[in-house]
Amino acid sequence: MIKQLRKKFIRISIAAVAAVMVLLCASVNIVYFLSVNAHLNETLDMIADNQGRMPEFKGMRRGMPGDAGEPRPMPRQFNEETPFATRFFVLQYSEDGKLIHADLAHIAAVTDSDVQDYLAFAVLQGEGQGFTDGFKYKIAWQDDGSLIAVFLNDYEQIGGVVTILLVSVLATVFCIALISVLIILFSKKAMEPVVESDRKQKQFITDASHELKTPITVIRTSLRVLEMEVGRQKWIDKAVAQTDKLTDLVNSLVTLSKLNESENTFRASEFQISEAMRETAESFADFAQENGHNLHISVEPDIRFCGDEYAVRQLASVLLDNAVKYASENTPIEFALEKDKKGVRIRTKNTCDDLNAEDLDKLFDRFYRADPSRNNAKSGFGIGLSMAKTICEAHHGSIRAQSEDGHSVEFVALLKNGTPDRAKTDKAGNR
Secondary structure, three states, X not given: OHHHHHHHHHHHHHHHHHHHHHHHHHXXXXXXXXXHHHHHHHHHHHHHHOOOOOXXXXXXOEOOOOOOOOOOOEOOOOOOOHHHHOOEEXXXXXXXXOEEEEEOOOOOOOOHHHHHHHHHHHHHHOOEEEEEOOEEEEEEEOOOOOEEEEEEEOHHHHXXXXXXXXXXXXXXXXXXXXXXXXXXHHHHHHOHHHHHHHHHHHHHHHHHHHHHHHHHHHHHHHHHHHHHHHOOOHHHHHHHHHHHHHHHHXXXXXXXXXXOOOOOEOOOEEEEHHHHHHHHHHHOHHHHXXXXXXXXXXXXXXXXXXXXXXXXXXXXXXXXHHHHHHOOOOOOEEEEEEEOOOEEEEEEEEEOOOOOHHHHHHOOOOOOOOOOOOOOOOOOOXXXXXXXXXXXXXXXXXXXXXXXXXXXXXXXXXXXXXXXXXXXXXXXXXX
């Protein structure tokens, strides 16, 4: 459990850091691109509004617009060097696409032989703006009814955007990788309080179980001695039944605690799981019959599986015991073993009274019972299915409860071939 909790902590932490870093990287690049694009648009607008020429800024002041009749103030992002640093060319043409004038004085990369290609492009695009072949362009109507196409070289600006993008992406990847390594290294330290709390809890369960075994045994023995002296009485039988129930609870707690001990391991080996499941199911046939249920067994033959045979048998026993206890009166129970692509599936199905579909996911929680009123001798403690889930997870599998009609419940346990995880055992140290 601790190992899985640590992995989950690492995954969530890394995912959170990665999400923040990616969001930050995206935000920086989007803001920078919008800023560059706004600057290009303003430059294009200025040239287009000035009939295809860059305004002269020399002697013009910065700041807000002045009084009427004063020269237009210099925009804050422009200066006296802007006309010399801005590379662009302008095409003026009629509505039918005939070239009127081409101004190539402010660019060296475009020659007279290229004009017709750019003119055809402008005629095809029509009024508007966009990017093409290293240029940001704007096409607009003029007061005389002609059109003007301004092509602004954006190589340096877009190159800067690409450079910032690459640097920020590399920095983001590096930071995520570095933080991931730090999270992995320090996750063990961060989990120490949880590990210590879990260790104390297991120790308490083990100590309490051993302390309870002695008085329970003494009480049960005393009851039997009393029965020999006074004869059999229903009050003594009820007391003995409760002591037996307490003994089962103590044993279940110890077993569940040992299922998560890191010192032990499953004893994995290849075995004939078909034979093991048939033997386990047949051993429950009489028990099911005594409780008014016919057990239908369907086991695919000759299936071999690599895992812990004892644990798999215990899993099947838990599912069968649960089905017998909670099946509706005089209804059949189905048990099946099927081969899966990655391993095997073990299924049990039985009719169940007052089934609540919302409770199905909670059935695997420790000490959970869907019907609290079932507080009789047949009812368990809500530990068995939790043990079944632990065994499935140790075999890299899963278990689920499902109901198709709302009146029957089916448990499906998937076990995958391979060596089970450490920290998952059932009495491995006591076999």
